[in-house]
Amino acid sequence: GFNMLEKLGHTISQPNPSIVPLTTDEEWVHSLAGSTLSFMTIRFIQNGKVKVKKTGKILFTHFGISGPLILNSAHEVKKMLASGDVTASIDMFPDTEENELERRILNLFDKNKNKLTKNVLPEILPSSFTETILTLPDINLSEREVNSITKAQRKKLVKKIKNLTFEITGTLGFDKAVVADGGVILKEVNFKNMTSKLYPNLYLLGDILNINRPSGGFSLQLCWTTGWVAGSDMGEK
């Protein structure tokens, strides 16, 4: 469609996957496939600066991360990737300060001194995440009894739960994108009846238009609304 329109003289802003899952090479992320975190904050960081920050639900997959929150971050993250490396940082307790989380973990450890850490932590963390976090190479506390954990190791664990990082490598691309941005530039469209300003009998609707939108029904709304306006115009002509 875009090729045909370009040949007809329309200007096309080149499409890019927009609402699309994000990928990472980190195997611990892949190992969580099917797990969700219902309330967390994710930050996308570049050159030490937080450029995107969102709070909500995240879905882990065999290739990376997805779910509405991630799909709606993908447009900005893709732009970041075009200018360098992007690190994702998940805070699993966005409403709890680091000191407070440490106090909670300390209380938990005090009550369960002789148990294995991996059997204790699920009291405050989703169990699928407990094993993953405890077996990360820089944590490595899964098979340790709580009483053998040093203060430094405990602090490191708290920091990890508040700042679980991994590199974003890209997006799943057009095949898995819900929508792409790009399309016919809007100054070439007559929005009163959705016709082309170059060809009064050519209607330009829905995904053909260069309108970037988040997930949540906005794309279907766009194609229905523009379709209704065009259909009404055709009926009148």
Ligand SMILES: Cc1cc2nc3c(=O)[nH]c(=O)nc-3n(C[C@H](O)[C@H](O)[C@H](O)COP(=O)(O)OP(=O)(O)OC[C@H]3O[C@@H](n4cnc5c(N)ncnc54)[C@H](O)[C@@H]3O)c2cc1C
């Ligand atoms: C997996 C997935 C999930 C989605 N979920 C949602 C959602 O939950 N909410 C939401 O709002 N949006 C969602 N979308 C996006 C939404 O479906 C689209 O934005 C919407 O369908 C676009 O409608 P359209 O009529 O503009 O284009 P399309 O639905 O793509 O229709 C274009 C039609 O033109 C035909 N066509 C193409 N070229 C030619 C040609 N040369 N000659 C003749 N016919 C041609 C195509 O076969 C197609 O039937 C989703 C999309 C995908 C892929």
